[in-house]
Amino acid sequence: MRFSIAHTTRFQFDQPSGHSIHDVRLTPKPAAGQRVVSWRIDGPGKRSEWVDGHGNQVTTFSAAYRHDSVEITVHGIYEYSGADQWLRYVETPTLPAPFWLRNTGLARHDASFDQVIEGLAERAADAAQRVAVLHEVMERIGKRIAYKTGVSTVDTTAAEALARGAGVAQDQAHAFIACCRRLEVPARYVSGYLRNDDPALHVGRTSHSWAEAWVPGLEWVGFDPANNISPHGDSLRVAVGLDYHDAAPVSGRRVGFGGAKMSVDASVRVVD
Known part of the structure; x- marks a missing residue:
């Protein structure tokens, strides 16, 4: 395509x-x-x-x-062109995975996220189960933060979006990252592009945002909470960071x- x-x-x-x-x-x-x-x-x-x-x-x-x-x-x-289930990169990581555990910025986590990740810590620590657990986290974020435009800004934090129960792709990505880091899973913010000519997708008339989490053996795996998918070939990455401000x-x-x-x-x- x-x-x-x-x-x-x-x-x-x-x-x-x-x-x-x-x-x-x-x-x-x-x-x-x-x-x-x-x-x-x-x-x-x-x-x-x-x-x-x-x-x-x-x-x-x-x-x-x-x-x-x-x-x-x-x-x-x-x-x-390809059939991978998620985006795979051959680049050498600029920073070690533990760097992306930093509890800071718009994706900062606190005890309010414990309700979202309840019962997942032990499985998240198991590399063999991590992808499945992160998909469950993504689904839980989608249920707790409805995709809705006009209710947040570029400075809205993950905790604020969770408390409000609504936001856009940026807010959902920040909340997913916060949950990952609270589970001791390195995670980072991604800005990029996703087709917005498909009404079935939650994509605005701007660039798109999602998250990546570290999985031993697979390295960085993408998660798009706004659409409850792992990004694939139609999602084009342009920048990464601890939160939106790093990758604006x-x-x-x-x-x-x-x-x-x-x-x-x-x-x-x-x-x-």
Whole structure:
């Protein structure tokens, strides 16, 4: 299958800025069986490329002139052929698995998650049972946090989403990660793309998010709580982190006053 991506992120400033910097984590990390046919990231000002501490490719745009808006676009095509049940990667891990147990950020866990993981600790410690246990965790998250737009923000924590009982893919991924780490299973946040031309899938008009958990012998295995699946060939990973902030598709800072509004529109669809 072949997929086409058109993704635009726009910042509109209340007052002009003399300098803004935007970090873009939208360069694909293909899995086995995936191939990037073409990929282009465009933005304003000076461009630089670097790799962050989590191993993500970052493109930075620095606009050092007077401007009141910034537009960053991605156009790409990727394809998948294969029959794997989950995405498999041949990359060498940038960080050791225990690093991803850190209890921090938007995926921070506390005693409120004990109700979700009740009865699973012993099985989660058994490598042979871990995948089955994590699928059960994913199902429990889906029952406790309904997929609903407009009830959370990019700063909503896993605990807040669990207490509210509703959220989007980002919130469900954070809650899944929190449960994993409370079970002593390394887990991390993933940002990427999933087709949004299929009404059966919970995917917004933005990039998508899911989680990966460490399974001995299999290494990183993906879990998409929003859709209760392990991501496969139509899910394209672009960045990983401890939470959303580490793997945000686009983040920025600027010199100036007033507010800023961000709008995002992404189309990910099957093409011939």
